[in-house]
Amino acid sequence: MYKACIFDLDGTIADTVESIAYVGNKTLKEFGLPAIPVEDYNFYAGDGADELVRRMLAAVPGGNEVNYEEVRVLYRKWFGENPFYHVKPFEGIVTLLEALKQQGIKIAVFSNKPHEAAVEVVHKIFGEQMFHKIQGQTAQIPRKPSPLGALAIARELGVKPEECLYCGDTNTDMDTGKAAGMFTIGVTWGFRPRTELEEHEADAIVENPEEILEIAKKSRG
Template identity: 50%
Template sequence: MIKACIFDLDGTLADTLESMAYVANEIMQKYGLKTLPTDNFRYYSGEGADMLMQRALKDAGDKELIHYEEGRRLYREMFAADPMYKVVPYEGMPETLKELKKRGIRLAVCSNKPHPAAVKVIAQLYGDDFDMVLGQSDAIRRKPAPDGPLMIAGKFGVRPEECMYVGDTSTDMKTGKAAGMFTVGALWGFRDREELNANGADLVAEHPTDLVMISEEYCND
């Protein structure tokens, strides 16, 4: 029986594509590098802010990552100052979260987004819908290590097999499977069905509202 649902943030709970592209391209312009198409950030994201900046800088022309250390610091600072620029919830997600809570399912976020930014985004988009928000910090290994989801399960007092993990990238699928959780790919996010299935998704959901049915039909005893 599913007792907790753990969500990725970028590309799962919130459409942050334009937000990430805007901040990164501001930094590229500062260094005289070329700006990058917004759609590129579907593939730069998923493994934390530092990896995103590495990928973006290389594609923008900084092959030697000369600006990496300063660039990753600026990226975090700019997001901390305004993490909500053009960030919106996915259609149907607010209603889905409320329905899951109504059914007694605990809700959490486990993101590779820096922790302060993750907390701010969730608070502004979803208020107090979530019981726990865990973003990237030096205190815990980033995904695909299963540390975050397992920590959340421990805090909730539930077993990993009683958790449904939802995310939109190969990193998320690997995370959920490594944690021993029922792992659902979010097709409304940044990556495609092929990637999600190839990396261990137990199911792929086409719309946020599918999660309520999945939590009942596929995950319960």
Template identity: 50%
Template sequence: MYQACIFDLDGTLADTLDSIVYFGNSALAECGYPAIDREKYRYLVGKGSDLLMRGMLQEVSPKGYTEDDVILLRKTYENLYEQDPMYFVDQYDGMEEVLRDLKNRGIKLGVLSNKPHNITTRLITMMYSSRLFNVCYGQRFNVERKPSPDGALEIAKELGVEPKNCLYIGDSDIDMQTGIAAGMDTVGVLWGFRCRNELEKSRANYIVHEPKEILSIVLGEAAAD
């Protein structure tokens, strides 16, 4: 049985796509750019704020952009986001119940996101009881972002669990790459921002359709894909 579960945030623990679209397009408008289609954001998110800004600018400024453009857009985006990070954010059905069940069974829980650390911790605190998670980290300046395994390995160490006894759970190729690089088994979730094909190509050990399947994996009741 696995001893710990480490979760991605966007598209895994929280349905944040509409929130990111809203704040992204609001920031673009304030900086004089057109909006980006919602579906395009599915593939822009997940790599951290800096790459999100660069991806957005590539969409709306095909002739190129400057570093000053990146800095201004990111500052505008983060100022808007920090005012109300729960705007348009929802829990996924059944997720909180699964988290509580895992916790009650003695499974240690962590969060690792490429979203800025302050926003990550605020969202987790506002969406779930802070006591559900033993460790919660977003992107920090002194830790390389996913798919580097550094953050996942740091969490495993803090939890006192060997990587081989951890599950890394996320919705994208970045998450699967993170877990594999950390020596953890991976779970790809289909309720997030990406598709089964991406998760299969990224060699997810398990692919699940709903949160309760995570519990079956932890308890050893599910076969690997």
């Protein structure tokens, strides 16, 4: 039944929280603001860099007294200069991706990162030949939870939305997949707790990457 699997990037296939926290805290320090614990960034990330900066500033004393636009610009500049700090695939992800392709399932990435940055990160971590499609945010593709990017990926891959699995780690991902009419899989190793995935009605919740392959196999009959 399923012919494609679309993955979120940060917190789903790539462990990036240390990278995000490193640049975030470096930026806060530049404006005389206190650092935020790395684990707290799990709740700030997932909806794009601009929203991340808003959440950072709201979380620290004095954050409302600095110029948001200046912080946003500096964060984007420094992240662009060093986007791979401690970034790595989650355990078992590469094996999963290769197994899905062996099953004839097309695989794609849909990220809230700017498109060029999403492509750069995916190619750096997984190589240029792993995915059939990588899609980040552009003028034509708005941020998730808009389903437009997921639907555009399905069209380009030549599959119907109902033939797609959509995998992510946040409420935003579950809402995106639902809005696109895809089968949503919430992963528990990413940014957010299982309860968030349950509250946003994930069709399935998995504890390890191998379970995604099993879902794909069973669904294909």
